Amino acid sequence: MVERSPVLNMICHAILIAGALIVCVPLYFAFVAGSLTVAEVQKVPLPWLPGGRFFDNLQLAWNKGNFSRTFANSIIVALGITAGKIAVSLLSAFAITYFRFRYRMLAFWLIFMSLMLPIEVRIVPTFEAVANAALPLQWILDTLHVTDLWLWISGHEVLIALEWNMVNTYPGLILPLIASATATFLFRQFFLTIPEELCEAARLDGASPLHFFWSILLPLSVPNMVALAIILFLFGWNQYLWPLLFTTDKDMATAVIALKGLIPRSDSEPAWNVAMSGALLTMLPPVLVVLLLQRWFIKGLVDSSK
Amino acid sequence: MSAKTRRREEAGLKRANFGDGPGLPTLLLLPQLLILLFFFFIPSLRALMQSVLLSDPFGTNVQFVWFDNFKTLLASSDYRQSIAVTFWFTAAQNVLTLGSALVLAFATDRIVRGRSAYRTIILLPYAIAPAIAGILWAFLFNPAVGPLAQVLHSFGIAWDPNLNPTDALLLVTLAASWKHICYDYIFLVVGLLAVPVSLMEAAAVDGAGPIRRFVSIALPMLGPTIFFLTVMNFIYGFFETFAIIDAVTKGGPAGATNILVYKVFVDGFVNLDLGSSAAQSVLLMSFALICTLLQFRYFDRKVNYGV
Numbered sequence: 001m002v003e004r005s006p007v008l009n010m011i012c013h014a015i016l017i018a019g020a021l022i023v024c025v026p027l028y029f030a031f032v033a034g035s036l037t038v039a040e041v042q043k044v045p046l047p048w049l050p051g052g053r054f055f056d057n058l059q060l061a062w063n064k065g066n067f068s069r070t071f072a073n074s075i076i077v078a079l080g081i082t083a084g085k086i087a088v089s090l091l092s093a094f095a096i097t098y099f100r101f102r103y104r105m106l107a108f109w110l111i112f113m114s115l116m117l118p119i120e121v122r123i124v125p126t127f128e129a130v131a132n133a134a135l136p137l138q139w140i141l142d143t144l145h146v147t148d149l150w151l152w153i154s155g156h157e158v159l160i161a162l163e164w165n166m167v168n169t170y171p172g173l174i175l176p177l178i179a180s181a182t183a184t185f186l187f188r189q190f191f192l193t194i195p196e197e198l199c200e201a202a203r204l205d206g207a208s209p210l211h212f213f214w215s216i217l218l219p220l221s222v223p224n225m226v227a228l229a230i231i232l233f234l235f236g237w238n239q240y241l242w243p244l245l246f247t248t249d250k251d252m253a254t255a256v257i258a259l260k261g262l263i264p265r266s267d268s269e270p271a272w273n274v275a276m277s278g279a280l281l282t283m284l285p286p287v288l289v290v291l292l293l294q295r296w297f298i299k300g301l302v303d304s305s306k
Numbered sequence: 307m308s309a310k311t312r313r314r315e316e317a318g319l320k321r322a323n324f325g326d327g328p329g330l331p332t333l334l335l336l337p338q339l340l341i342l343l344f345f346f347f348i349p350s351l352r353a354l355m356q357s358v359l360l361s362d363p364f365g366t367n368v369q370f371v372w373f374d375n376f377k378t379l380l381a382s383s384d385y386r387q388s389i390a391v392t393f394w395f396t397a398a399q400n401v402l403t404l405g406s407a408l409v410l411a412f413a414t415d416r417i418v419r420g421r422s423a424y425r426t427i428i429l430l431p432y433a434i435a436p437a438i439a440g441i442l443w444a445f446l447f448n449p450a451v452g453p454l455a456q457v458l459h460s461f462g463i464a465w466d467p468n469l470n471p472t473d474a475l476l477l478v479t480l481a482a483s484w485k486h487i488c489y490d491y492i493f494l495v496v497g498l499l500a501v502p503v504s505l506m507e508a509a510a511v512d513g514a515g516p517i518r519r520f521v522s523i524a525l526p527m528l529g530p531t532i533f534f535l536t537v538m539n540f541i542y543g544f545f546e547t548f549a550i551i552d553a554v555t556k557g558g559p560a561g562a563t564n565i566l567v568y569k570v571f572v573d574g575f576v577n578l579d580l581g582s583s584a585a586q587s588v589l590l591m592s593f594a595l596i597c598t599l600l601q602f603r604y605f606d607r608k609v610n611y612g613v
Contacts, residue, residue, distance in 0.1 A: 030442055123571055125350070
């Protein structure tokens with residue numbers, strides 16, 4: 001604080017209160033609507049105070065959205081993405097910063113290039129890739145005319161038709177989202193700040209690379225991992241496009257996708273009370289994570305976007 | 307130092323490292339590279355190939371057509387409308403988000419009491435999925451039951467995002483901005499903490515008021531952050547708002563909210579026009595490429611004085 005200026009302070013508080021209100025208004029009305037009956041929610045004007053049906057509506061939304069199943073799916077997918085991304089990025093970052101090998105920079109640039117290809121822009125080919133993960137192999141075989149070659153060598157005709165369908169499976173929901181350039185860079189950045197002496201000492205003591213990684217590098221990375229894990233959990237929980245495409249089976253849908261089914265369409269009963277209860281339920285886990293782990297959350301957010 | 311003279315210094319490699327064997331690092335990189343190969347590189351390559359092919363919806367008849375898909379695309383009024391919509395949507399969202407975030411960050415920086423309480427509340431939308439943010443605002447502005455729509459109606463405004471294209475675009479812009487202000491906000495708050503107090507004090511002694519100091523000292527120092535946030539806002543607006551569009555307007559009415567990434571989805575999965583969808587993917591990829599290169603400039607700069 002450079003000088004005292006009570007008037008400006010008042011204005012600043014007013015601005016922040018206005019900002020907080022703008023954040024809270026939709027949440028408050030979701031709560032109000034979620035506590036009314038269907039008849040009450042259609043009244044004009046909408047009541048400004050909550051009614052008494054909050055828990056009934058929560059239960060209704062829980063059943064209608066198949067949430068006992070879809071919440072479990074969301075948790076599995078979010079945790080799978082989080083664990084997978086962290087594991088894969090830690091290993092890559094370790095390889096890139098601590099090893100001298102010929103294709104080091106090539107690997108670095110391949111990972112970096114994936115940053116340029118947000119998954120939304122190539123939905124159709126990636127969908128094909130998940131619908132049949134063996135397709136690329138098949139494609140390579142076809143292009144190289146392996147079957148013809150085999151026919152020519154052995155005289156037997158073989159048909160190679162590889163298929164690995166990942167639609168409606170957890171790997172299909174998780175794997176395409178696991179590769180992560182940003183997480184790799186975050187760990188790379190962090191490894192570069194670790195004193196050289198640690199590695200030198202480990203080598204003098206005869207520790208193997210993996211031993212060094214496991215007992216020195218990993219424990220040092222825990223704060224970064226926690227911060228990143230929070231961001232990745234939110235990312236995984238809030239995924240929309242992939243689960244929408246890959247889950248034709250209702251039992252494999254995630255909570256956010258199940259919620260979409262609760263929104264009233266023009267030809268159905270305007271059950272906005274149930275829809276809003278469902279919205280509150282679905283946003284609860286990530287909101288709790290942010291509220292409880294705030295300090296780590298901010299660190300993760302600012303770090304992982306470098 | 308002797309190690310440095312012995313071998314050429316390599317970018318991003320620890321001076322103390324584990325020798326030259328290629329086996330272990332390859333093994334460590336394998337999971338990441340395999341996933342990239344299967345879900346990034348091959349699909350992207352196939353998008354490139356599909357974009358120069360013409361095939362019927364069942365994939366039985368495939369023809370190589372050079373750049374016809376691109377020509378048809380750029381000539382179609384639907385696609386041009388989609389470009390215009392995406393541009394206005396993203397630009398408006400960017401101005402709204404960054405503007406509000408700057409004002410809020412300035413206010414947060416000035417006050418002492420209650421800072422963390424405000425920050426906690428303003429950060430909340432980050433935890434909320436774009437789809438849910440869209441649904442919340444769709445309810446508030448629902449012409450039949452929404453409380454805010456009722457307020458508008460009471461002023462005699464015939465608000466209806468299901469029929470009126472402008473209203474629909476306004477609705478998704480509001481929802482998208484509401485969800486994203488917190489992101490810009492936290493970066494600006496963190497950025498303001500890095501502005502040296504001594505500089506501010508010196509300016510105050512010279513008679514510059516708080517707002518003047520913010521505009522002429524803090525803002526230029528936030529330059530790289532603001533640049534980075536602008537790029538990130540564009541990426542957010544282009545790609546991540548897909549969920550808002552799909553949950554709220556489905557691109558309508560009359561294509562008023564049919565942003566580019568939504569059009570790729572509709573043309574590819576609903577209309578099964580694979581060639582056109584792939585051509586659109588390729589155009590979007592080039593855009594993403596430009597954004598990433600811009601982002602890298604910021605990233606590079608941070609590396610230089612950060613580590």
